Amino acid sequence: MSGLKMIYSIFAVLGLFLDTVLATAQAYKQLEFSNVGFTGSFTPVQKISDETSSKCTCEPGDREYFSGTNAPLSEYLSVHLRGPLKLSQFGFYVADKFIINDNSSSLGTWDRVAYYNAEKQTADNVTFTTNAGTDSPCLGKALCYAANDGVSKADSSTVLKSDNYISSDEEFSIFSSTECPKSGKNKKCGVYRKGIPAYYGFYGTTKMFLFEFEMPRETKKNSSSFSYYDMPAIWLLNDHIPRTSQYPTNGNCSCWSSGCGEYDIFEVMNGTERDRLYSTFHTFQGIENLNVGIQSYGYIERDTENTMRGGVIFDSNGSTISFISSSLSFDQNLTASSVNGLLYVSDEDQVYNRKLLSVAGSASSSKQSDAFSLLTDGRGLWYYLLTIFTGLAHFIMV
Numbered sequence: 001m002s003g004l005k006m007i008y009s010i011f012a013v014l015g016l017f018l019d020t021v022l023a024t025a026q027a028y029k030q031l032e033f034s035n036v037g038f039t040g041s042f043t044p045v046q047k048i049s050d051e052t053s054s055k056c057t058c059e060p061g062d063r064e065y066f067s068g069t070n071a072p073l074s075e076y077l078s079v080h081l082r083g084p085l086k087l088s089q090f091g092f093y094v095a096d097k098f099i100i101n102d103n104s105s106s107l108g109t110w111d112r113v114a115y116y117n118a119e120k121q122t123a124d125n126v127t128f129t130t131n132a133g134t135d136s137p138c139l140g141k142a143l144c145y146a147a148n149d150g151v152s153k154a155d156s157s158t159v160l161k162s163d164n165y166i167s168s169d170e171e172f173s174i175f176s177s178t179e180c181p182k183s184g185k186n187k188k189c190g191v192y193r194k195g196i197p198a199y200y201g202f203y204g205t206t207k208m209f210l211f212e213f214e215m216p217r218e219t220k221k222n223s224s225s226f227s228y229y230d231m232p233a234i235w236l237l238n239d240h241i242p243r244t245s246q247y248p249t250n251g252n253c254s255c256w257s258s259g260c261g262e263y264d265i266f267e268v269m270n271g272t273e274r275d276r277l278y279s280t281f282h283t284f285q286g287i288e289n290l291n292v293g294i295q296s297y298g299y300i301e302r303d304t305e306n307t308m309r310g311g312v313i314f315d316s317n318g319s320t321i322s323f324i325s326s327s328l329s330f331d332q333n334l335t336a337s338s339v340n341g342l343l344y345v346s347d348e349d350q351v352y353n354r355k356l357l358s359v360a361g362s363a364s365s366s367k368q369s370d371a372f373s374l375l376t377d378g379r380g381l382w383y384y385l386l387t388i389f390t391g392l393a394h395f396i397m398v
């Protein structure tokens with residue numbers, strides 16, 4: 001490493017450190033990320049063998065490339081929910097063009113293409129699934145239709161009942177009702193696990209996922225049998241992941257570890273901060289550690305007493321925003337300005353903003369250190385000095 005690179009590295013690491021460590025622990029109304037989307041690749045699963053025996057293995061296929069605004073989260077996404085949680089409404093919307101906080105260039109309307117209403121017992125373009133199928137040593141439990149309680153197995157697509165409360169560790173997922181073609185390497189849904197109900201997730205570069213939900217305090221006692229005690233979450237996965245394996249014991253059994261994409265909308269990260277909902281990207285956009293991902297170091301407050309309404313918007317300019325708003329409606333059509341109206345905040349401090357790094361070339365195949373990949377993002381020393389300055393200013397102010 002040259003001397004200049006070394007200096008850059010030190011500043012970059014220090015900047016990142018201050019950015020992440022000192023600016024934590026603040027509540028916001030909205031968690032925004034900008035510059036979302038990059039050119040990269042992932043390896044889909046091309047073969048699953050001996051799935052119910054101890055010899056169970058999976059074979060990764062050739063790299064698939066993605067690029068453009070919001071990539072790879074511009075691909076089909078499935079929706080995942082973990083208790084303690086109750087879902088009253090879910091809506092998925094698409095728009096031709098929408099830019100967060102810009103009414104002039106956001107002339108389109110948002111059209112609802114999937115909707116669930118617990119009270120009215122309606123589910124349009126929605127399939128509820130859960131991991132309660134056949135067990136496998138390398139794949140875990142298979143995806144199956146969820147019964148109306150969200151967590152037991154059903155033989156066909158079933159609408160969740162209005163009192164669909166699930167407790168800690170319990171999960172269900174949502175796909176569209178568009179069926180996948182047969183499993184296969186060059187088929188639209190890729191290779192997936194035998195016997196599962198295979199549906200597409202929700203598609204679009206410019207898209208919005210809305211939820212009306214409760215995340216009440218867990219009433220059971222904590223014990224070591226829980227993995228996620230009182231840690232509810234709502235998140236999005238590249239829909240290839242749950243169709244092969246959401247919780248594999250072998251990383252080759254899902255495209256997750258090669259970076260096909262996850263976005264956590266509202267997630268409790270640990271028992272210490274169980275009333276804080278964070279947003280996180282698990283993609284390789286400028287980072288090496290996919291498990292940690294690209295986190296918001298601010299959070300949205302979890303209301304354990306009342307119903308919450310909110311969701312995430314992926315806009316046409318590579319900005320995403322996780323937000324909570326009591327005035328949110330689930331109408332069939334929402335105008336761009338009414339959606340921007342939901343995002344109106346009187347005080348800029350109510351919005352957390354993190355800019356994702358620009359990535360040159362294929363990040364997922366590089367094996368460099370964090371500091372080095374920061375340097376390849378095309379920014380200079382000044383950027384990092386500014387980051388340090390901002391970090392310090394933030395620290396002094398709080």
Ligand SMILES: *[C@@H]1O[C@H](CO)[C@@H](O)[C@H](O)[C@H]1NC(C)=O
Pocket residue numbers: 034035099102317318
């Ligand atoms: C689009 O995103 C870029 C990069 O994050 C930002 O600099 C620019 O201001 C955004 N444009 C609009 C119209 O919001």
Ligand SMILES: *[C@@H]1O[C@H](CO)[C@@H](O)[C@H](O)[C@H]1NC(C)=O
Pocket residue numbers: 109110111112113332333
């Ligand atoms: C309203 O949304 C529906 C889909 O939900 C769409 O077919 C229709 O064109 C939209 N209407 C307007 C005025 O945008």
Ligand SMILES: *[C@@H]1O[C@H](CO)[C@@H](O)[C@H](O)[C@H]1NC(C)=O
Pocket residue numbers: 113114125176177178200201202203204
């Ligand atoms: C259901 O959602 C899928 C995925 O986004 C979409 O391709 C399909 O057109 C939708 N179906 C209807 C009837 O709106």
Ligand SMILES: *[C@@H]1O[C@H](CO)[C@@H](O)[C@H](O)[C@H]1NC(C)=O
Pocket residue numbers: 057058059060250251252
């Ligand atoms: C995953 O696949 C790679 C490439 O085929 C192989 O080298 C590796 O051993 C596999 N890992 C496991 C845990 O099976």
Ligand SMILES: *[C@@H]1O[C@H](CO)[C@@H](O)[C@H](O)[C@H]1NC(C)=O
Pocket residue numbers: 024269270272273278295
């Ligand atoms: C809990 O998660 C938050 C957000 O990631 C983190 O800042 C904090 O250090 C974590 N606390 C513990 C005890 O792990």
Ligand SMILES: *[C@@H]1O[C@H](CO)[C@@H](O)[C@H](O)[C@H]1NC(C)=O
Pocket residue numbers: 222223224229230270271272274
């Ligand atoms: C529940 O217990 C686990 C240890 O088994 C602990 O890590 C976690 O913080 C506890 N959660 C709460 C909310 O106390």
Ligand SMILES: *[C@@H]1O[C@H](CO)[C@@H](O)[C@H](O)[C@H]1NC(C)=O
Pocket residue numbers: 101102103337338340341342344
């Ligand atoms: C966009 O229009 C809505 C509705 O008129 C308004 O509430 C909101 O403040 C506007 N946003 C911006 C950024 O001008």
